[in-house]
Amino acid sequence: MKTLNLTCILVLTVFYSQNTFGQDFIRIGAAHDFQKNKVVQTFSFDFNRTEKVDEKKGRFLLFDKNDFYILPTSDVNIGDGVTSSENNILFQLNLGKAFYGTKWKSADNLTTYVWNKAIEFNPSYNSDKLFSEKLTYGQAKFLLNFISARHNGAVEPIFVKTEHSIATGLFTNLGYRYSKTYDTDNLYSTFGVLLDYKTRLLNSKNEENWVFKVTGNYYYIASDVSQLTSDNFGGIIKSSIDRLTFKNTYLGLSHKYGNDNPNYKYVHTLELSVKIKY
Amino acid sequence: MTNQEKLQKIIAAYTPLDYTQIDLKRTIKDNYIASAFKDNFCHDICICWRSINSTQLRNDMFVKLKTGEDILKILNYVEL
Numbered sequence: 001m002k003t004l005n006l007t008c009i010l011v012l013t014v015f016y017s018q019n020t021f022g023q024d025f026i027r028i029g030a031a032h033d034f035q036k037n038k039v040v041q042t043f044s045f046d047f048n049r050t051e052k053v054d055e056k057k058g059r060f061l062l063f064d065k066n067d068f069y070i071l072p073t074s075d076v077n078i079g080d081g082v083t084s085s086e087n088n089i090l091f092q093l094n095l096g097k098a099f100y101g102t103k104w105k106s107a108d109n110l111t112t113y114v115w116n117k118a119i120e121f122n123p124s125y126n127s128d129k130l131f132s133e134k135l136t137y138g139q140a141k142f143l144l145n146f147i148s149a150r151h152n153g154a155v156e157p158i159f160v161k162t163e164h165s166i167a168t169g170l171f172t173n174l175g176y177r178y179s180k181t182y183d184t185d186n187l188y189s190t191f192g193v194l195l196d197y198k199t200r201l202l203n204s205k206n207e208e209n210w211v212f213k214v215t216g217n218y219y220y221i222a223s224d225v226s227q228l229t230s231d232n233f234g235g236i237i238k239s240s241i242d243r244l245t246f247k248n249t250y251l252g253l254s255h256k257y258g259n260d261n262p263n264y265k266y267v268h269t270l271e272l273s274v275k276i277k278y
Numbered sequence: 279m280t281n282q283e284k285l286q287k288i289i290a291a292y293t294p295l296d297y298t299q300i301d302l303k304r305t306i307k308d309n310y311i312a313s314a315f316k317d318n319f320c321h322d323i324c325i326c327w328r329s330i331n332s333t334q335l336r337n338d339m340f341v342k343l344k345t346g347e348d349i350l351k352i353l354n355y356v357e358l
Contacts, residue, residue, distance in 0.1 A: 060337055061333050061336050061337055062333070063333055064332045064333040064336050065332055065333070066332075067321065098317065098321075100317065100318050100321040103291060103292070103318070105294075108294075109294040110294050112291075112292050112293075112312075112315070114315070114318055116317070116318065147312070147314045147315060147318075149292070149311075149312030149314065149315065151293060151294055153294075154294035154295065156295070156299060156301070157304075157309070158293060158294070158295065158309065158310070159308060159309045160308045160309065160311075160312040163308075163312040163313070163314050165314040198314075200312075202308055206305070206307070206308040206309065
């Protein structure tokens with residue numbers, strides 16, 4: 001097989017506006033698709049003009065009382081770039097109960113640790129952008145989240161220097177698949193594990209110098225429309241590194257490998273990109 | 279104990295500092311408390327002040343509510 005060389009030329013024109021809200025960003029990049037052996041241009045943006053949405057945590061709670069919560073989430077990818085993306089349209093309503101652990105400190109008192117747990121039941125809808133594969137299911141999830149953060153020192157002005165968060169859990173999906181492609185339907189049932197890891201290295205201005213992320217899942221397909229996949233297992237792993245290069249501008253490298261619903265379409269890409277937060 | 283002292287103690291638990299050193303005028307996020315601890319921090323506040331609107335608090339935390347003083351305003355109002 002021919003050696004794959006990735007050469008990316010990044011052209012960037014951004015109209016810079018005054019800092020209004022920290023979470024908005026534009027990301028422009030080039031990705032190599034190993035499945036098709038070609039370079040594709042990627043472009044994504046994220047605007048949040050509603051003050052209450054904390055994009056960083058990606059959450060806007062509808063309800064929270066005594067650690068019971070209702071959290072609507074959505075993930076919508078529409079456009080040309082969807083071949084290198086797995087979920088095209090996903091809506092979930094997370095109904096959960098969180099159990100917050102007791103904090104403890106390192107011997108030098110600079111690091112704080114905690115274990116959190118959560119159980120969730122999530123009614124979900126997942127389809128591709130043409131609505132040819134539709135999944136309607138309930139998801140039960142158990143999550144374990146370990147968080148640690150280290151300060152620069154014990155004398156003011158202090159700031160968080162490193163933060164690690166690793167979440168892992170078990171999930172099971174049970175529902176119904178309608179496949180327009182094969183004009184058939186079936187019981188949809190999977191169970192598996194998930195992983196969500198993030199490390200941030202920050203400077204004294206609270207800017208993220210480095211951000212490392214790995215997210216993924218791996219699951220057993222107990223029942224689905226048999227024409228869609230001959231695999232017994234499905235899963236995807238996504239990893240990324242972002243480096244602050246100059247003010248609000250990040251250089252990023254990300255890798256995706258695996259398949260995911262609704263189509264079980266294999267994805268294998270390596271992307272180099274520039275992200276501007278403003 | 280005043281609301282101010284209670285809040286300082288909650289914040290200080292995430293830092294190497296003594297609670298008296300917590301400056302409520304300073305930005306909390308990523309100075310005193312790492313953003314990943316947001317939910318734990320909100321949980322601590324809700325345990326201490328039971329009548330606070332927890333949904334609103336979590337949605338506003340670190341967005342509208344950036345400093346200790348921002349949070350203190352709500353706490354003082356809740357206790358009226």
